[in-house]
Amino acid sequence: MSEQDTVEPLIVVGVDGSNHSKEALRWAVAQAGMTGGRVHAVMAWEWNRNPFSIAPVAAEVSDAEAVTVEEAARRKLADTVKAAVGASPGVPVFRRVEQGSAAQVLVDASKEADLTVVGTRGYGGFKGALLGSVSQQVVQYAAGSVVVVREVEDEDDD
Numbered sequence: 591m592s593e594q595d596t597v598e599p600l601i602v603v604g605v606d607g608s609n610h611s612k613e614a615l616r617w618a619v620a621q622a623g624m625t626g627g628r629v630h631a632v633m634a635w636e637w638n639r640n641p642f643s644i645a646p647v648a649a650e651v652s653d654a655e656a657v658t659v660e661e662a663a664r665r666k667l668a669d670t671v672k673a674a675v676g677a678s679p680g681v682p683v684f685r686r687v688e689q690g691s692a693a694q695v696l697v698d699a700s701k702e703a704d705l706t707v708v709g710t711r712g713y714g715g716f717k718g719a720l721l722g723s724v725s726q727q728v729v730q731y732a733a734g735s736v737v738v739v740r741e742v743e744d745e746d747d748d
Contacts, residue, residue, distance in 0.1 A: 610709030
């Protein structure tokens, strides 16, 4: 048996705390359960470089504050994973927080993944055919296969 046969398939899923990313995470965990895989829930964070924002720009921020921003992302990811799949999802779910734009972080993570999963807003009609900017970039530039999961619509919303 080769090393390739003994390694669990890796599913990378983009998580930002939104309902559509929770739905993508649930889908990825279910897929990992069917394939004997593992999931890396990936959240990106980056400095707000908008000169008109109230928050300080990266050049003015100390290293201690940088840890605080990253720690906030780590907490948000942990809370989102727990809300979406619970404390014991039945498959290994690792949490990864990386600095950078969401699309670039996910494209980079796709290079080591067997499958990349992203969520997208559940618009109906013509808008439903459109992808968000992050989803579009991941689909276009990912190193391997990508699944785009739409948020489940309530049947009462007709």
